[in-house]
Amino acid sequence: MVDLVVAKLDDDKAEDIVVVDLRGKSSIADHMIMASGASSRQVGAMADHLMRALKDAGQPVSVEGLPQGDWVLIDGGDIIVHLFRPEVRAFYNLEKMWGGTRPASLGARTKDAFASAVQASV
Template identity: 45%
Template sequence: MHIEQLKQKIVAALEDLKAQDLTILDVKAATSVTDYMIIASGTSSRQVMALARNVQSTAKELDVELLGMEGLDAGEWVLVDLGDILVHLMQPQIRELYDLEKLWGEFANPINHQA
């Protein structure tokens, strides 16, 4: 599957469960680890876990290998590693504390996303 199609499917999976403040960062020029970071918030640990499981389910349906998933047990910050795309799902207070957009902002190109 082409990475742009995968990115669109992951965004749709997040939107289906009402992810908030969805941000997509193009980090190809900054790191060789991944091409895109998708960052989104959930209002509770339950929603963050549901968002992560929906991304996992979408990847499985698309026959995309899930390289790892961390943080699902607590649901404060879940990282879903799809190789070319890293998905960060956080509760708002955790997202504000770590501020990945600011951390990567100097190196990444934000992609305009419209819900």
């Protein structure tokens, strides 16, 4: 399921995709994925596409924050996805709390909007 989510986010030009393995750390899910979109509209579109893909794969899906598009949380059962605008992501900085890794399959193509937003907020 992680590969499906990462591929879908990559298709939608998500920036700074991070995967956190929660197995053994938390009972809320097996994986958490975080990514950024350049605007509220892009975050909303990514969330909509991802919800459809998860439903098509047979996953139960619930969502929070879709109307605003600043921070959208998608609960797909064993996988939780956080989609942010870069400045909102920098403010909450979930990576600091949970850690995580960038999928090697994305390589250098992904932009590091999160680092740019952190720099701008300092």
